[in-house]
Amino acid sequence: MNWRRAAVGGALALPLVVGGLVLAKGEGADSQGGAPSAQVPATPVVAAEVLSKPVADVAEFTGVLAAVHSVELRPRVGGYIESVRFAEGGLVTAGQVLFQLDARTFEAAFARVKAELLQAEERRTLAEKRFERGEKLVAEQAISQGDFDVLVAERAESRARVESAKAAVRAAEIDLQDTRVRSPVSGRVGRALVTQGNLVSGGSANATVLTTVVSVEPYYVYFDVDEATYLRFSGTSSGARGKDGRVNSVPVRVALRGEDGFSREARLDFLDNQVSVATGTARARAVLPNPDGKLTAGLYARVRLETGAARPTILIQDQAVATDQKGRYVLVIRADQTLEQRRVELGPLEGGLRVVRGGLSAGERVVLKGLARPGMKVAPTVVAMADSEHVGGARP
Structure with missing residues (x-):
């Protein structure tokens, strides 16, 4: 049994490890075997007082x-594409010509209806003169009322033909102008979906899409x-x-x-x-x-x-928030410099700080950085909650 006593005595002589401190006989204890005289030092942390300011509910x-404005550009008249006049993907202004169609047939049509307008105007002039002579003759009873009625009808018909010819000239002029396809809005143009030499259809919902323009x-x-x-x-x-x-x-x-x-x-x-x-x-x-x-x-x-409306709201840095299986929490520094784990309800960011909808009160301090755990005694270095020098690093 002597070897067992020796083993027990040797075990009792080993140093005691507590909280990372080595306590052996004669080291860290008083001479009478009382409680250790060495204390665990407070852990340094960076902390900040929560910020309270009026914030509107959002x-x-x-x-x-x-x-x-988003436009699919389609021609109003059909024809062959003569030229493309824009830089794909660039900015264009309202009224800028983007495509030019072959306008020769439209120029010829415009010239024809202008000539027809001249003919109609000459016939109207003749009808007006005949009406004026007939008006004198019927007053002198040199012609019958029926003959005069024919002159009245011829004058009215000639005037209508002039108006019809003017409308044809206006329509031909519009078609000629529409051979220059312009952007209806200012904005950025897409790619040219139809290039020079291609035949396009126009004037209907099924007209060829030339490109797109968005404001x-x-x-x-x-x-x-x-x-x-x-x-x-x-x-x-x-x-x-x-x-x-x-x-x-x-x-x-x-x-x-x-x-x-x-x-x-x-x-x-x-x-x-x-x-x-x-x-x-x-x-x-x-x-x-x-x-x-x-x-x-x-x-x-x-x-x-x-x-x-705006109301007093608690704001903290995101780096003060930690997460476990139960949710999100912060470490609050009590009056005795120990840490309390506090569950919080978070809201959106406001000016770079996180809105806290529940769990914290004005005047409380929370840990921003440091090796900290609930119940631990700390030595806080207090900074402003929005101090950029201490923002960015996540608390371990």
């Missing part, structure tokens, strides 16, 4: 950009709103609509893919007249300026719409 939606300033942003938002902006009793029944123009914030924050400002322009039974949403539209010309139709966008 709702966010996903939208898509669409051109205000670039401004753009529409279409998005679907939920029932609560629809009711907020559709009721006439709440002043949401004007005297003409249209929805009032209210500010809308827009952000494109890759953009931080909602830096673009638009105006609510349209709210549909019904809510979809299938989706429970209604189509809304905002007008978004595009002064630099960088936007294009089809881009997806995030849309933020104010749905309520």
Whole structure:
């Protein structure tokens, strides 16, 4: 049994490891074997006091950009393409000639009807003179009333033929002008779908598509709103609509893919007249300026719409938020410098900070960075919540 006593005695002589500190006999303990004199040091962390400021209630939606004007350019007359007069993908102005059709047959038709107009005008002149002579003769009873009635009818007929010839000249002139296919709107032109030398048809819904033109300033942003938002902006009793029944123009914030924050400002322009039974949403539209010309139709966008008046709101940095299986939480520093795990309900971003809808109160401090766990004692370095020097690194 002596070897067992020796083994036990040797085990009791080993140092004690607690919290990463080595406590051996005569090291870290008083001479009488009392409690260790060394204490676990407080863990340094970066913390910030939550920010409280008035923030309006907002709702966010996903939208898509669409051109205000989108045109499939078709010729009004048929013929052969003589030339293409634009740079594909470039900007064009309203009235700019994009295609020139062979105009020779239209020039000949225009010349013919002008000659017919001259003939009609000469016949009208002759009919007018005959009418004037007949008017004198019938007064002198030199001709019968029936002969005079024929002269009256000939004058009326000659006048009608002149008007008909003028209309034919105008129609031929329009056809001749339409051999120059112009852009109806200013915007960006697509590629030429028909090139020089091809025969195209015109003048109907089945006319050949030559190219497309879409306007670039401004753009529409279409998005679907939920029932609560629809009711907020559709009721006439709440002043949401004007005297003409249209929805009032209210500010809308827009952000494109890759953009931080909602830096673009638009105006609510349209709210549909019904809510979809299938989706429970209604189509809304905002007008978004595009002064630099960088936007294009089809881009997806995030849309933020104010749905309520401003009220005091708690804001924190995203890096203060951690996630586990139960959800999202932050570490709050108590008065005794220990950490408390606090579940939070988060909202959208506001000026680079995250809205906290529940779980925190004004004046509380949360950990932004540091090796921290619930219950741990910390030595916080307090910074401003929006201090850029301490923003960006996720808390381990």
